[in-house]
């Protein structure tokens with residue numbers, strides 16, 4: 167299907183785009199939409215294109231992408247299009263912030279009641295809307311119950327569970343499904359200049375999310391996770407502290423980086439390690455190879471698969487979850503890595519002595 171320029175930037179999600187275009191064409195855009203689907207999958211880009219199409223004076227369901235209005239929306243300086251995001255909260259010892267009631271009141275509730283400054287709608291996009299506190303959601307509810315005529319509120323979220331029911335029931339739910347690995351791969355190569363081999367590997371571990379693939383590539387997270395798997399597959403007894411030190415060194419960008427940056431850098435690395443252990447479980451338990459994410463892209467993982475049992479793979483994955491929780495809870499990064507790697511070494515060491523019986527994979 168070929169769409170006008172603006173919508174054609176969106177890869178996959180054909181049914182979603184078609185539904186939004188039809189709503190625009192019929193003048194039946196809902197006052198509130200809740201875009202729900204995995205992170206990095208294109209929800210925000212879709213919200214941007216919807217805002218553009220809603221405001222562009224040169225088209226009904228398609229933005230022209232050339233007029234000053236389209237340019238303003240694109241560059242984030244249209245007076246009637248606002249993006250609400252939670253604060254970074256990356257200060258020392260600070261947890262990442264939620265979206266609080268003040269942000270909703272000052273950023274949405276008050277300005278949405280005003281007439282548009284010149285656009286057709288007043289558009290408010292809330293990123294990571296599931297991070298709104300319950301208080302903030304209840305505040306938003308007042309706007310949802312009596313939406314001003316020119317308002318368009320777009321909530322972006324990975325999950326519906328954190329929302330109060332009354333918010334969900336007053337929004338039109340728009341579901342975003344994961345892209346295929348081939349779609350993600352093409353997008354990485356054509357849109358972001360990622361080298362083809364790496365793009366294929368990133369597309370598999372990203373589980374249908376281009377944004378996640380780019381995050382894994384950024385800062386060398388994918389390379390670091392591969393390196394870590396190599397180290398763990400061939401680890402001599404007692405090497406855990408050295409590996410932890412080297413990983414921490416990478417996380418600190420060679421030594422000088424702040425603890426908070428190291429924490430941020432380690433998140434995707436640990437996620438990738440967790441996926442590797444999940445792959446080991448899938449292989450050891452004989453589940454379908456379609457579930458594999460790393461697949462054949464790590465030789466070290468292949469070697470580990472020869473000796474790691476399903477039970478051990480589960481325990482390895484649990485260690486990553488624990489370390490990941492520790493990162494979020496601001497635990498000391500060095501201690502956290504050492505604890506994880508010591509336990510990992512003990513588990514891998516124990517199965518080095520007793521290779522597991524091979525199980526035929528279900529194809």
Ligand SMILES: [Zn+2]
Nearest residue numbers: 222230233236
């Ligand atoms: Zn335009």
